[in-house]
Amino acid sequence: xxxxxxxxxxxxxxxxxxxxxxxxxxxxxxxxxxxxxxxxxxxxxxxxxxxxxxxxxxxxxxxxx
Numbered sequence: 777x778x779x780x781x782x783x784x785x786x787x788x789x790x791x792x793x794x795x796x797x798x799x800x801x802x803x804x805x806x807x808x809x810x811x812x813x814x815x816x817x818x819x820x821x822x823x824x825x826x827x828x829x830x831x832x833x834x835x836x837x838x839x840x841x
Contacts, residue, residue, distance in 0.1 A: 794830040
C-alpha cells in the first residue's frame with residue numbers, strides 16, 4: 777500500500793512539472809528567456825520536447841495507474 781502512494785506522488789509531481797513546462801513552451805517562452813537567461817541557454821524550452829514530455833508522462837501514468 778505504501779509503494780502505491782509513493783508511485784502516485786511521483787506521477788502527479790511529474791504531471792505537474794510537464795504541464796508547467798508546456799505552459800512555458802506554448803505561452804511564456806519570452807518570459808522564461810528574459811528571467812532565466814543563463815539557465816535558458818543550457819535548458820531551452822521547446823514545444824516539441826514539452827509535448828513529448830507530457831505525452832510520455834501521461835503514457836507512463838496510464839501504464840502504472
